[in-house]
Amino acid sequence: MAHTQLDHDFLSSKHSLIHKITGELLDELQAGKLSQSAGQQLAIEVLEGKDGLRSNEELITFLKKISSEYPFLRKLHKDFQSSILQSNTAKELKKEDIAKLEQIQDQLVKLSGSA
Amino acid sequence: MTEIKPPPITREVARDLGRARFGEVPVTPDASVDKARQLFNESKAEQALLELASPSLVPHDEKDVKNSLVKRYSSERNGDGKKVEPSDAQERRRLREAKGKAEQYRDFLENGKISPDMRKEVKGFLERASAGFQDAIVGKTPTEIDAMVDSYVINDPVFRSKLIRIYGERADPKKSMNGEKEVHDLELSLAKLEAKLKGEVSDVELQNAQTAVATAEANLTASGANVTEIAGYQTDFENLAPHMNAARSALASKGKIDFEIIDAQVVNLQSQIDSGTLSAADYKTTFSMINTLKTKSEYAEYKAAQSTVDRYESAKAYMDALNPTQKTAINEVTSTQAKLKELKDKASGSMSASERADVDAQIMSLKIELADAKDALQAEMVGDYRDVTHMAQDVTQEMLNEEMKQLPELYKKAAVEESAKQQEEVVKQQELGDELNKYKELELNSASEKLLRLWKTERTRRGMVTLVTNRALAGDVVNGWVQHGNEGIRDYIDTIPDADLTHSGFTPGEISVLRGTMVDPDRSRVFLDKNADVIATHALADYFVAGGRFGKAEVQAMAGSEKGRSLLKLAMKDVEEQRTSKNELAGKGVLRGVDNIIGGRPSGEKRRFGAARIGLAALLLIFGAAAFKGSKG
Numbered sequence: 001m002a003h004t005q006l007d008h009d010f011l012s013s014k015h016s017l018i019h020k021i022t023g024e025l026l027d028e029l030q031a032g033k034l035s036q037s038a039g040q041q042l043a044i045e046v047l048e049g050k051d052g053l054r055s056n057e058e059l060i061t062f063l064k065k066i067s068s069e070y071p072f073l074r075k076l077h078k079d080f081q082s083s084i085l086q087s088n089t090a091k092e093l094k095k096e097d098i099a100k101l102e103q104i105q106d107q108l109v110k111l112s113g114s115a
Numbered sequence: 116m117t118e119i120k121p122p123p124i125t126r127e128v129a130r131d132l133g134r135a136r137f138g139e140v141p142v143t144p145d146a147s148v149d150k151a152r153q154l155f156n157e158s159k160a161e162q163a164l165l166e167l168a169s170p171s172l173v174p175h176d177e178k179d180v181k182n183s184l185v186k187r188y189s190s191e192r193n194g195d196g197k198k199v200e201p202s203d204a205q206e207r208r209r210l211r212e213a214k215g216k217a218e219q220y221r222d223f224l225e226n227g228k229i230s231p232d233m234r235k236e237v238k239g240f241l242e243r244a245s246a247g248f249q250d251a252i253v254g255k256t257p258t259e260i261d262a263m264v265d266s267y268v269i270n271d272p273v274f275r276s277k278l279i280r281i282y283g284e285r286a287d288p289k290k291s292m293n294g295e296k297e298v299h300d301l302e303l304s305l306a307k308l309e310a311k312l313k314g315e316v317s318d319v320e321l322q323n324a325q326t327a328v329a330t331a332e333a334n335l336t337a338s339g340a341n342v343t344e345i346a347g348y349q350t351d352f353e354n355l356a357p358h359m360n361a362a363r364s365a366l367a368s369k370g371k372i373d374f375e376i377i378d379a380q381v382v383n384l385q386s387q388i389d390s391g392t393l394s395a396a397d398y399k400t401t402f403s404m405i406n407t408l409k410t411k412s413e414y415a416e417y418k419a420a421q422s423t424v425d426r427y428e429s430a431k432a433y434m435d436a437l438n439p440t441q442k443t444a445i446n447e448v449t450s451t452q453a454k455l456k457e458l459k460d461k462a463s464g465s466m467s468a469s470e471r472a473d474v475d476a477q478i479m480s481l482k483i484e485l486a487d488a489k490d491a492l493q494a495e496m497v498g499d500y501r502d503v504t505h506m507a508q509d510v511t512q513e514m515l516n517e518e519m520k521q522l523p524e525l526y527k528k529a530a531v532e533e534s535a536k537q538q539e540e541v542v543k544q545q546e547l548g549d550e551l552n553k554y555k556e557l558e559l560n561s562a563s564e565k566l567l568r569l570w571k572t573e574r575t576r577r578g579m580v581t582l583v584t585n586r587a588l589a590g591d592v593v594n595g596w597v598q599h600g601n602e603g604i605r606d607y608i609d610t611i612p613d614a615d616l617t618h619s620g621f622t623p624g625e626i627s628v629l630r631g632t633m634v635d636p637d638r639s640r641v642f643l644d645k646n647a648d649v650i651a652t653h654a655l656a657d658y659f660v661a662g663g664r665f666g667k668a669e670v671q672a673m674a675g676s677e678k679g680r681s682l683l684k685l686a687m688k689d690v691e692e693q694r695t696s697k698n699e700l701a702g703k704g705v706l707r708g709v710d711n712i713i714g715g716r717p718s719g720e721k722r723r724f725g726a727a728r729i730g731l732a733a734l735l736l737i738f739g740a741a742a743f744k745g746s747k748g
Contacts, residue, residue, distance in 0.1 A: 018164075022155055022164055043168035
């Protein structure tokens with residue numbers, strides 16, 4: 001199946017999240033803490049839900065939902081949510097820096113023109 | 116760069132994108148946690164999830180599922196109220212098909228076996244709903260199509276995982292029809308109300324019963340019986356009958372003999388008293404004895420029993436003595452009277468007319484509700500039957516729907532890429548076109564340069580190659596131009612054979628671009644506007660340089676034509692401009708030609724100047740100056 005044309009960063013974090021959920025799920029199954037049918041149910045939920053996720057917000061909502069049903073995912077939910085927040089903050093700061101630089105450049109151009 | 120907006124998703128677009136579904140063979144999973152871990156370690160997380168999502172365990176016990184289907188699709192119950200196999204043909208068919216399909220799905224989930232029926236279900240849906248599939252099967256044999264359905268859909272792990280989920284939901288033995296309870300409750304309420312109404316007596320029923328009694332009595336009278344006597348005896352008979360057993364028992368009791376003896380003594384004593392043979396003392400004693408006997412309660416009871424039996428037997432004997440017709444008539448009277456009495460008894464405790472109307476309305480309302488509830492239950496049964504027998508189709512539809520959701524993004528990406536590629540191609544073509552046009556322009560310029568020497572031929576003299584003007588040709592060019600303007604030059608160019616052009620040094624490219632320009636109305640107009648005058652003036656100059664002269668007719672024609680006059684004006688203007696350099700040119704023989712043209716003689720003798728002569732002199736002056744300038748450059 002082909003992937004949709006989405007932001008590369010988002011796809012990357014989605015794949016990373018699915019990878020982490022799978023890892024946690026396998027750990028629980030192999031430790032005997034989760035029944036095979038519950039594991040199957042979660043696997044189905046992730047497989048069927050993943051294609052509909054199109055933004056970081058949707059990823060967080062999805063993770064919140066499954067972590068309420070499977071408590072071993074709560075930590076992952078918390079970590080993922082904070083990493084997305086940090087990433088968003090970093091992006092905002094970067095945007096602000098770029099805007100400032102452009103502003104300075106504009107001023108320099110104006111000064112050199114009037115000189 | 117402007118944003119590229121994809122066009123809307125049409126059926127054709129969806130068709131194109133839908134084709135992608137049938138180009139990728141899914142990987143068949145091996146369900147085990149270890150296998151999943153291995154895949155996960157290879158960074159194949161989704162494959163690992165597929166492994167976990169498709170275990171061999173299928174939900175629900177097979178037998179439970181079948182029993183639950185009976186419970187769902189049968190409306191029949193046994194004496195214990197338990198659902199049993201239906202007898203209704205439609206219910207039997209639904210149950211049979213649902214059981215069959217549930218078994219097939221289970222067989223697939225447990226053993227991987229794809230039944231023809233299940234494949235047909237999926238294939239039928241794809242043929243109806245997927246344009247991509249319709250395209251993909253064109254030219255394929257039925258066997259190939261079946262193989263495609265198996266490979267691309269049924270064996271897709273997602274199909275399996277979805278089917279497990281749907282099977283778990285729809286074949287759940289705990290599932291029952293929601294409408295069952297409502298129908299049951301309504302049936303119960305209706306039965307209660309109808310039972311209540313059964314205890315009621317209608318006026319019609321009473322009237323009928325009374326009529327029946329009257330008829331029976333009339334029949335009895337008609338039979339010749341003494342109705343009054345019969346009524347008396349019958350009353351005795353009916354009244355005494357319940358007491359007969361007790362009376363007979365009393366008579367047959369231990370004291371019976373004693374009472375009979377007493378009776379006999381009483382009779383005897385009474386007869387003695389009546390005969391007057393008793394002494395006063397005996398009479399008194401006997402009378403006292405009789406009274407004592409008569410006051411005994413046992414005796415009184417005995418006498419009452421005896422009377423009861425006697426009266427009953429008497430009545431019975433009377434009744435038995437009646438003829439058969441009379442007996443039948445009496446029975447009819449008795450039964451009709453009994454029925455009438457029963458009805459009257461019921462009527463004495465029944466509800467009022469308004470209460471009865473209310474109950475009737477409730478019953479009608481319940482019947483309607485029950486009919487609706489039964490319809491809803493049937494619809495629910497049919498819907499549930501459909502859900503159980505179409506699990507594979509619904510799974511396929513779910514898969515396609517999920518893929519369709521991605522179509523806009525996929526399409527946007529494809530359209531944007533395609534549009535960008537097209538834009539790139541357009542730019543490339545434009546650049547190539549510009550290059551080509553530039554090159555063609557150069558060739559055309561070169562060709563137009565070469566057109567200026569077409570009336571010249573090469574001549575070799577003492578090893579030196581020079582160009583010599585063919586005065587006749589040059590004259591034709593000038594004439595054509597004078598007579599027809601730009602079109603005269605066009606005719607001149609068009610009539611030159613390619614071979615002559617080649618001979619004059621034209622390259623094939625130059626010939627091609629020249630011919631191409633001349634056949635294009637717009638381009639040829641632009642070309643002639645730019646070059647016709649130049650060609651004509653060059654031809655004119657060469658004509659004169661080569662010693663050519665215009666006769667009176669040519670001069671007049673030139674002065675008389677608009678083109679000619681404009682050329683003369685241009686020439687005059689140029690003469691003015693060249694006047695500043697005249698001194699430098701003087702003495703170098705340039706002006707000598709002018710003198711000749713205007714008719715001046717070395718002797719200084721003046722001749723009469725005409726306008727044409729002045730014009731031609733001016734022309735020669737210009738060309739001469741230009742030639743001199745050119746020779747210097």
